[in-house]
Amino acid sequence: MASTLPFEILIEIFSYLHPKDLYSLSLVCKRYRTLLWSKISTTTQDIWRTSRIRYILHPTFDPPEKMSEQQYNYLLMVVNSCQFCGECCRYKLAMHWEFRIFCCHDCLLQRCISRNSLMNDWKVSGELLACLQQVITPPRSKQKLFLVSDIIKTLSEYHDIEAENKRLIWIQEKQSYINNMIREHKKYKAQFELIRYSNSERIQRLLNRFKFYKHTSTLV
Incomplete structure (x- = not known):
């Protein structure tokens, strides 16, 4: 029966469902996926937006720039394990809005290098270092x-620019983008933790970051 319902009826039904249910339905059949997975359809985006507003008790910001409602809902309410290894321990996981990834600490460290390594081993200048997005909440x-x-992508962009004056413009624009990203991260991070964690969990997560600082200080 559901496979023959008019789209208008399905849209009305979907608007009452939790984002997790919408994700499950998008895997049921091509018809549902077509309706629920379009990144450009205003109807599709409205379905996910309505679901987000309905099921998140706190007011939420609109999605970050260039992020669809589907991806936004997934990061806010659905994802609960490391996207690389599947780790599920809440205290080992973190959302990194600046890179749009949700992963455990170990997987993040495996994919990162320190500032010292960038300067000493990669020979990245201070000017270019300011154009690289740092992990805001390590x-x-x-x-x-x-x-x-992200380093490889950013440095590739820079070296593809031949004219010196255009490189200078790129550096200014990139540094401005990084500053905006820091502000955006703080906003979305606070929202994510309010939605996902209790007060006691937020305190414990903060303590965990400081507790093992000495153990990992050689990475700085």
Whole structure:
């Protein structure tokens, strides 16, 4: 019966469902996936937006720039394990909005290098270092880490620019983007933790970052 219902009826039904249910339905058949998975359909985006507003008790921000409602709902309410290894321990996991990834501390560290390594081994200048997105909330307090895949992408962008004056413009724009990303991360991080964690869990997560600082200080 559901496979023959008019789209108008399905849209009305879907608007009452939790984001997790919408994700499950998107895997049922091509018809549902077509309706629920379009990144450009205003109807599809409205379905997910309505679900988000209905099931998240706190007011939420609109999705970050260039992020669909589907991805936003997934990061806010659905994902609960490391996207790389499947780790499920809540105290070992963190959302990194600046890279749009949800992963455990170990997997993050495996994919990052320190500021010292960038300067000494990669020979990245201070000017270019300011154009690289730092992990804003590292697993341990005061770590200065950078995601390798993001480093490669950013440095490739820079070296593809031949004209010196255009490189200078790119550097200014990139540094401005990084500053905006820091502000965005703080906003979305606070929202995510309010939605996902209790007060006691938030305190414990903060303590965990400081507790093992000495153990990992050699990475800084």
